Amino acid sequence: MTIxxxxxxxxxxYHVREGFLGxxxxxxxxxxxxxxxxxxxxxxxxxxxxxxKSTLARIIALIxxxxxxxxxxxxxxxxxxxxxxTHELRxxxxxxxxxxxxxxxxxxxxxxVLMEPLLLNTRLSSAARRDRAEAMLQKVGLAPEHFNxxxxxxxxxQRQRIAIARALMLNPALLVLDEPVSxxxxxxxxxxxxxLGDIQDEFNLTYVFISHDLxxxxxxxxxxxxxxxxxxxxQGPREAxxxxxxxxxxxxxxxxxxxxxxxxxxxxxxxRQEARALRxx
Amino acid sequence: xALLTIKNLTVxxxxxxxxxxxxxxxxxxxxxxxxxxxxxxxxxxKSVSMLAVMGLLPDTATITADEMRYDGxxxxxxxxxxxxxxxxxxxxxIFQEPVASLNPSFTAGFQIEEVLRINLGxxxxxxxxxxxxxxxxxxxxxPERRLKSYPHQMSGGxxxxxxxxxxxxxxxxxxxxxxxxxxLDVTIQKQILDLLMELQDRYGMALILITHDMGVVxxxxxxxxVQYKGRKMEEAxxxxxxxxxxxxxxxxxxxxxxxNATGGRLPTVSDFMAAEAAR
Numbered sequence: 001m002t003i004x005x006x007x008x009x010x011x012x013x014y015h016v017r018e019g020f021l022g023x024x025x026x027x028x029x030x031x032x033x034x035x036x037x038x039x040x041x042x043x044x045x046x047x048x049x050x051x052x053k054s055t056l057a058r059i060i061a062l063i064x065x066x067x068x069x070x071x072x073x074x075x076x077x078x079x080x081x082x083x084x085x086t087h088e089l090r091x092x093x094x095x096x097x098x099x100x101x102x103x104x105x106x107x108x109x110x111x112x113v114l115m116e117p118l119l120l121n122t123r124l125s126s127a128a129r130r131d132r133a134e135a136m137l138q139k140v141g142l143a144p145e146h147f148n149x150x151x152x153x154x155x156x157x158q159r160q161r162i163a164i165a166r167a168l169m170l171n172p173a174l175l176v177l178d179e180p181v182s183x184x185x186x187x188x189x190x191x192x193x194x195x196l197g198d199i200q201d202e203f204n205l206t207y208v209f210i211s212h213d214l215x216x217x218x219x220x221x222x223x224x225x226x227x228x229x230x231x232x233x234x235q236g237p238r239e240a241x242x243x244x245x246x247x248x249x250x251x252x253x254x255x256x257x258x259x260x261x262x263x264x265x266x267x268x269x270x271x272r273q274e275a276r277a278l279r280x281x
Numbered sequence: 282x283a284l285l286t287i288k289n290l291t292v293x294x295x296x297x298x299x300x301x302x303x304x305x306x307x308x309x310x311x312x313x314x315x316x317x318x319x320x321x322x323x324x325x326x327k328s329v330s331m332l333a334v335m336g337l338l339p340d341t342a343t344i345t346a347d348e349m350r351y352d353g354x355x356x357x358x359x360x361x362x363x364x365x366x367x368x369x370x371x372x373x374x375i376f377q378e379p380v381a382s383l384n385p386s387f388t389a390g391f392q393i394e395e396v397l398r399i400n401l402g403x404x405x406x407x408x409x410x411x412x413x414x415x416x417x418x419x420x421x422x423x424p425e426r427r428l429k430s431y432p433h434q435m436s437g438g439x440x441x442x443x444x445x446x447x448x449x450x451x452x453x454x455x456x457x458x459x460x461x462x463x464x465l466d467v468t469i470q471k472q473i474l475d476l477l478m479e480l481q482d483r484y485g486m487a488l489i490l491i492t493h494d495m496g497v498v499x500x501x502x503x504x505x506x507v508q509y510k511g512r513k514m515e516e517a518x519x520x521x522x523x524x525x526x527x528x529x530x531x532x533x534x535x536x537x538x539x540x541n542a543t544g545g546r547l548p549t550v551s552d553f554m555a556a557e558a559a560r
Contacts (some may be wrong), residue, residue, distance in 0.1 A: 048466035185322035185493065190537040190547035197546065212466065219539035256471035258496025260538060262524045265499050269520065
């Protein structure tokens, strides 16, 4: 098995200016996390707001340089504070963002959205770029006639398909998905999760899937990392982690997640009736 | 006994491309002390029907109903003064974005005391004392300090607690909560839902919870209304709904939950509706 993504002791510091007269303090948003993901696998990173999960996603997606630690993609050590992100490197890692309403340029036609990565990173002819973009539209479940439309003409689920198509244009090895279904309705979420599953199988893609939703993580992940306040408090294969969470924070997260089961509902109603009977007695 | 009864409610919006029907002939009723969940996806009209009750829709909306009755009073034909005695006092509402629901220019204390002075006629000192009590009742830590805080100085969960404190300030008999935990983390969501259920129980309020989240429904509701594209698909008590959903759309929604997935693929609503049509 080849390791596509590896991180050792990744940290991220932000310098926060305090007050009017300068003076600053350092906030460590990611406090030394380790991870490795094999080709074709999905690492889910779970955490609440402020856990550092999106900060980590931006480091893995080569958008922000890490403050410390080593990051390897397909065995190559990368620190973008010291090296340029080459076209080849950019082609390996692509990202899909949470909000498909914000991540697509409203003035850009869908076809141009898809062709732009090729224009910037490859030397393909315009005809070849167009062919690939049209093929990709179909792959993600849209139609060729969508090529000349603008993002506002699409629903949230369709826009997320466009964002996924854009991320796939350069044949990446690794896709960083930052809450890709959080803004979507349940039925649309199911379609997008199915699409992500299909293209992962087809292209043997490796995913880093950022989410706060444990039911989605349980469905899609192979490996799970639980982040809290910048620390990976627990990490392991999905089955083991869900069957027997070790860390107190993981258990707290599980306990807070609503359970959709008839037994749980029955127990809740019984508790409520009991409490009422007790009071009227 | 029904506290709020709505029969055949239709809400149309005038748009540049003609009239759009957001709510289409919906009946909803909620009993005293009952928790009703209205569940649906975006565009199902779940919020619009409640905004119509509250009178919060813009002028472009046309509201028609055979009946809209609160505790024996006809909400459709009340004078503005009579409406004000009910809306905002006996029926109150909280919204999805707690930080945006509060006015950023005033302290939390000012905003709750304003409600207490105007709606309940309390003087300044009594309002301050009652505000403090309410902040304690909704579990805001350091309530004295928080009365002086501005919304941006508080977390989303704390702002939602402030909103809830304002909403229960007049001892309402019906609280409408529109996606009250959607913007919050799961651990905070649990705290807010627990708080709403506790207050509902303690004060015997009726609670209408508008949500898209089946998990939230399972954890809170007595009865459930499922809406889709402005129409009511199904209405059932919570146990029957999850145990034996009657409408294909409800079955589709439940099977689209990732936790109900069998194997790699999730059945989608369109698959489901197609399969139902073929049967």
